[in-house]
Amino acid sequence: MTERTTTGDLHGVRYEHASMRDARFVEVDLRGVVMRGVDLAGGDLDAPWLLDGESTLLVNGVDVAPLVEAELCRRMPGRALRRAPDPEGLREAWRAVEDAWAAAVRRAEGMPGRAVDVSVDGEWSFAQTLRHLVMATDTWLRGAILGIERPFHPIGQPDGSYAAQGGDAATFSETSPEWSTVLAVRADRVGMVRDLLASIDADGLAAPRRNPWEPAREETVRSCIHVILEEEWEHLRFALRDLVALDEAAAG
Numbered sequence: 001m002t003e004r005t006t007t008g009d010l011h012g013v014r015y016e017h018a019s020m021r022d023a024r025f026v027e028v029d030l031r032g033v034v035m036r037g038v039d040l041a042g043g044d045l046d047a048p049w050l051l052d053g054e055s056t057l058l059v060n061g062v063d064v065a066p067l068v069e070a071e072l073c074r075r076m077p078g079r080a081l082r083r084a085p086d087p088e089g090l091r092e093a094w095r096a097v098e099d100a101w102a103a104a105v106r107r108a109e110g111m112p113g114r115a116v117d118v119s120v121d122g123e124w125s126f127a128q129t130l131r132h133l134v135m136a137t138d139t140w141l142r143g144a145i146l147g148i149e150r151p152f153h154p155i156g157q158p159d160g161s162y163a164a165q166g167g168d169a170a171t172f173s174e175t176s177p178e179w180s181t182v183l184a185v186r187a188d189r190v191g192m193v194r195d196l197l198a199s200i201d202a203d204g205l206a207a208p209r210r211n212p213w214e215p216a217r218e219e220t221v222r223s224c225i226h227v228i229l230e231e232e233w234e235h236l237r238f239a240l241r242d243l244v245a246l247d248e249a250a251a252g
Helices: 065-075 087-109 126-145 160-164 179-199 202-206 221-251
Strands: 208-210 218-220
Touching (some): 087 221, 126 208, 218 221
């Protein structure tokens, strides 16, 4: 198969009687795309923003977004609490995601070889995912909530949001840290969230903050915590998906 990478604006393009078999779309805006008479057998769609409460995805006339949301929450106990409005609900939500990640780390460490450093289909490795969560916590807790001027730890794994805002690439190390270092920094950030939630009350959750990527947009401490929880659960989903792929590859 000929490999070709296409970038740019394809808004309004119409494809008829075309084969896109085995094509791969990465970080592509497909909002409002209409498909008719398509064969999606074996397709694999990953759309985190589908579940933001405002989107729909119709498959044969059925909105599957609520079905996907319910199934993910069934598979991942505690995920449904990620948007809890009150302190106790958020504390319970954080305990659940901490436990889920602890189990995932044990699973990854128990796999043969250096599974934590293996990339699946060009995605972040398990270790890189934990490093990204360090950055996410630094962004929304240390930066947005606590107002620390230089919130980022150098082992953090930046994503497109950081680059899009003109972030300084020199903030982060160009070398991959040891796994033990990743675990230590990650544990420190997890503890920071736990400590914040242990003492916060309803007034503290409602306190205003600025969006770290859009300073003119107001957030609350509550909404910042919601973002942290969303990052935790979505990246856990990605990490578990890739661990399954590594298990299947090892089994032959």
